[in-house]
Amino acid sequence: MKKLQDIAAETLSRIRERSPLVLSLTNSVVQPLTANLLLAVGATPAMLNDASECADMIEACGNALLVNLGTLTREQADAMRVATDTANARGVPWVLDPVAVGLLKFRTEFARELLAKTPTVIRGNGAEILALAGYAAKTRGPESTCGSEAAAEAARELARGCGAAVLVTGAVDYATDGAGTLACANGHPMLTRVTGAGCSMGALTAACAAVADSPLEAAAAAAVLTGVAGEIAFENSGAPGTFAVKLLDAFYEMTPELVRSRTKAV
Amino acid sequence: MKKLQDIAAETLSRIRERSPLVLSLTNSVVQPLTANLLLAVGATPAMLNDASECADMIEACGNALLVNLGTLTREQADAMRVATDTANARGVPWVLDPVAVGLLKFRTEFARELLAKTPTVIRGNGAEILALAGYAAKTRGPESTCGSEAAAEAARELARGCGAAVLVTGAVDYATDGAGTLACANGHPMLTRVTGAGCSMGALTAACAAVADSPLEAAAAAAVLTGVAGEIAFENSGAPGTFAVKLLDAFYEMTPELVRSRTKAV
Amino acid sequence: MKKLQDIAAETLSRIRERSPLVLSLTNSVVQPLTANLLLAVGATPAMLNDASECADMIEACGNALLVNLGTLTREQADAMRVATDTANARGVPWVLDPVAVGLLKFRTEFARELLAKTPTVIRGNGAEILALAGYAAKTRGPESTCGSEAAAEAARELARGCGAAVLVTGAVDYATDGAGTLACANGHPMLTRVTGAGCSMGALTAACAAVADSPLEAAAAAAVLTGVAGEIAFENSGAPGTFAVKLLDAFYEMTPELVRSRTKAV
Numbered sequence: 001m002k003k004l005q006d007i008a009a010e011t012l013s014r015i016r017e018r019s020p021l022v023l024s025l026t027n028s029v030v031q032p033l034t035a036n037l038l039l040a041v042g043a044t045p046a047m048l049n050d051a052s053e054c055a056d057m058i059e060a061c062g063n064a065l066l067v068n069l070g071t072l073t074r075e076q077a078d079a080m081r082v083a084t085d086t087a088n089a090r091g092v093p094w095v096l097d098p099v100a101v102g103l104l105k106f107r108t109e110f111a112r113e114l115l116a117k118t119p120t121v122i123r124g125n126g127a128e129i130l131a132l133a134g135y136a137a138k139t140r141g142p143e144s145t146c147g148s149e150a151a152a153e154a155a156r157e158l159a160r161g162c163g164a165a166v167l168v169t170g171a172v173d174y175a176t177d178g179a180g181t182l183a184c185a186n187g188h189p190m191l192t193r194v195t196g197a198g199c200s201m202g203a204l205t206a207a208c209a210a211v212a213d214s215p216l217e218a219a220a221a222a223a224v225l226t227g228v229a230g231e232i233a234f235e236n237s238g239a240p241g242t243f244a245v246k247l248l249d250a251f252y253e254m255t256p257e258l259v260r261s262r263t264k265a266v
Numbered sequence: 267m268k269k270l271q272d273i274a275a276e277t278l279s280r281i282r283e284r285s286p287l288v289l290s291l292t293n294s295v296v297q298p299l300t301a302n303l304l305l306a307v308g309a310t311p312a313m314l315n316d317a318s319e320c321a322d323m324i325e326a327c328g329n330a331l332l333v334n335l336g337t338l339t340r341e342q343a344d345a346m347r348v349a350t351d352t353a354n355a356r357g358v359p360w361v362l363d364p365v366a367v368g369l370l371k372f373r374t375e376f377a378r379e380l381l382a383k384t385p386t387v388i389r390g391n392g393a394e395i396l397a398l399a400g401y402a403a404k405t406r407g408p409e410s411t412c413g414s415e416a417a418a419e420a421a422r423e424l425a426r427g428c429g430a431a432v433l434v435t436g437a438v439d440y441a442t443d444g445a446g447t448l449a450c451a452n453g454h455p456m457l458t459r460v461t462g463a464g465c466s467m468g469a470l471t472a473a474c475a476a477v478a479d480s481p482l483e484a485a486a487a488a489a490v491l492t493g494v495a496g497e498i499a500f501e502n503s504g505a506p507g508t509f510a511v512k513l514l515d516a517f518y519e520m521t522p523e524l525v526r527s528r529t530k531a532v
Numbered sequence: 533m534k535k536l537q538d539i540a541a542e543t544l545s546r547i548r549e550r551s552p553l554v555l556s557l558t559n560s561v562v563q564p565l566t567a568n569l570l571l572a573v574g575a576t577p578a579m580l581n582d583a584s585e586c587a588d589m590i591e592a593c594g595n596a597l598l599v600n601l602g603t604l605t606r607e608q609a610d611a612m613r614v615a616t617d618t619a620n621a622r623g624v625p626w627v628l629d630p631v632a633v634g635l636l637k638f639r640t641e642f643a644r645e646l647l648a649k650t651p652t653v654i655r656g657n658g659a660e661i662l663a664l665a666g667y668a669a670k671t672r673g674p675e676s677t678c679g680s681e682a683a684a685e686a687a688r689e690l691a692r693g694c695g696a697a698v699l700v701t702g703a704v705d706y707a708t709d710g711a712g713t714l715a716c717a718n719g720h721p722m723l724t725r726v727t728g729a730g731c732s733m734g735a736l737t738a739a740c741a742a743v744a745d746s747p748l749e750a751a752a753a754a755a756v757l758t759g760v761a762g763e764i765a766f767e768n769s770g771a772p773g774t775f776a777v778k779l780l781d782a783f784y785e786m787t788p789e790l791v792r793s794r795t796k797a798v
Contacts, residue, residue, distance in 0.1 A: 029297040029313050031561040035727035040772050045727065046632075047561050049603045053636045060635055071315045073341075075605075100312075103326055104319045193518070195301035195311065240306050241514030248773025252725070295563040295579050337581045339607075366578075369592055370585045459784070461567035461577065506572050507780025 005263035009256035011208050011221035016042040020063035020210035024203045027070025030196030037200040040251035043207040054083040064206035065094035069107045077110050084117050093120035093209035097202035102131025115162045120215045123167040123202045126151035133158040165215035173223035182220040183266035186227020193240040201226045228262045271529035275522035277474050277487035282308040286329035286476035290469045293336025296462030303466040306517035309473040320349040330476035331360035332469045335373045343376050350383050359386035359475035363468035368397025381428045386481045389433040389468045392417035399424040431481035439489035448486040449532035452493020459506040467492045494528045536714050537795035541788035543740050543753035548574040552595035552742035556735045559602025562728030569732040572783035575739040583611040587618045596742035597626035598735045601639045609642050616649050625652035625741035629734035634663025647694045652747045655699040655734045658683035665690040697747035705755035714752040715798035718759020725772040733758045760794045
């Protein structure tokens, strides 16, 4: 298997070259940051609310799809059904971000429905991945109430069970496809003080999936790129308002060489 | 009654210790700032759009609820009905932010419906509070067309009539429960040049209500904390883009001691 | 015809004096930036989702209306129908921003329906204007896949056909009412790396239309003001997170004199 630093650096290079269009069906809170982060890293964001337009967009020019359940409604679930079906029919990779699954019934049932359609990558925190894998962990809103380590084995089970790569994020991020696992210690706790930093990572994972050699490599690259950008942002600001601004700057300014030199494989 | 500076300082300490989860059913324009402000001050934000999920969230882990009418729809009104009923049944405090009530018929009628359910705190500008109290004041979109002083007496009437504490915001902020009134002169006009600064104050009021000894103290604390953060932000920037960023930084960095020393009781 | 620099400077002066209320029915991704940009330049933003409230707001105090199709839904289309009918009945100017028209069928049909109601100004990139004018250009999500020059003649045809002024934005911005054309070379490519910079320009165009002597002058002024603010922002930051913050600062701080001196008529 390639080294983590090479995966991350090469994925960034490819995003910059190809500017994949990522259709993000995501929650209403994080849309501005998500779109700005995709633009900053070099991808092309698109966001829609109408089901028929989601299908049209994926068919016309979609390179990847994000499905984030953060503020799910019945109408949005319908759009997500159409979008994931279209993505599967066209071979477009898609990422499931199961925000607060395990805590809220409607989305938990819907996440299981989506699981059966085989996402390319699932990105969640420890509690969300444990819940998706069938364990009784509880999430507390957007926060994880357990560490990523506790969910690493559940992530492997989940990956083997549903055929997706799984990215569990936390102090250490674990990317696994059930066979191999890549772990990354990049990042900074200040990322948890910015609304949408995790959700935007889901969109970045979709951008990575559009260009990477495998779902596992896409998941691992997204973890490294987010972690490195978070570290650089924190070096420029210790308070969350400025940190969020510097995070976008860091995604824009970072180079494959810098990513390679800063990757912390575990 | 406790002194204003002690109320504000102690409320901040408690938010930092307990990190109350605030479910914010708020308008689509201000969701990112609202969530980021709650995170910066030390609370835990949650935002949802589905009615059943609102009930589930409040029952599972909700410590306070914000209901902001800024971009009300029929569907959101239904979610707000369920959420406020659940909050009342569980003893969870909730804040009503009656944006532009008095100007627009649909939300004015809905605000009256909510009033009958006894919010814990109502936060509005002078025109909104006058309108809710039954006076003929007009709002102009999100702007108040009258000062807070003109509405201070109406706020007391409203508080006595519906059993909520009322926070009227303006150059001077008045918090009243109909019996006592606390007034605060902190703040800066630049807060009116940032979209969502007022709406985020409503969410902060909910966070305060989750930890304060009374609705009146929660309202007063929210006024002081917002005012102090606004003053600090303006000391760091005189233009609204940077000011908004520094406002979040100020909420993150301010200490109970700083708040105590800067409180301007009137 | 007045000189471009005088049009731009005088329009800014009038926005500052009159603070026109702009009701923006716009996509969910760009609402915060749009509202903050309007506040920064001196206008009054309002955003609503309910159709009856849109009519009430325009009748009570609306000075201009923006209709942006970025995340169109069936419900939002209904609100836009009511809002544009109300605006036409009251003589309130309105701007159509046909995001991604030509690529997605639902919005393309809806844009044609709106065209028949005679917008005051249409603002789009080259591909969107070509598509609206009946040419086969394709957009790729929010990005234009052709330059503004290629669409300048189509813009004149479109303006003559539907009676609106048309603003085509790109490296050079062209404003035309079918008879006269004003072209502006202000701006910076970094504006394309900030989500909502273009959409916010549509809202600014509406603010300009509320105060300018003609739709053509409104369109031209919006192009100059946005371009100058973008240039100033880039002088302060070369990365998109900070650039977006400085863009708002630039709109707040720029004076009519500065705008006059920096206008680049072509």
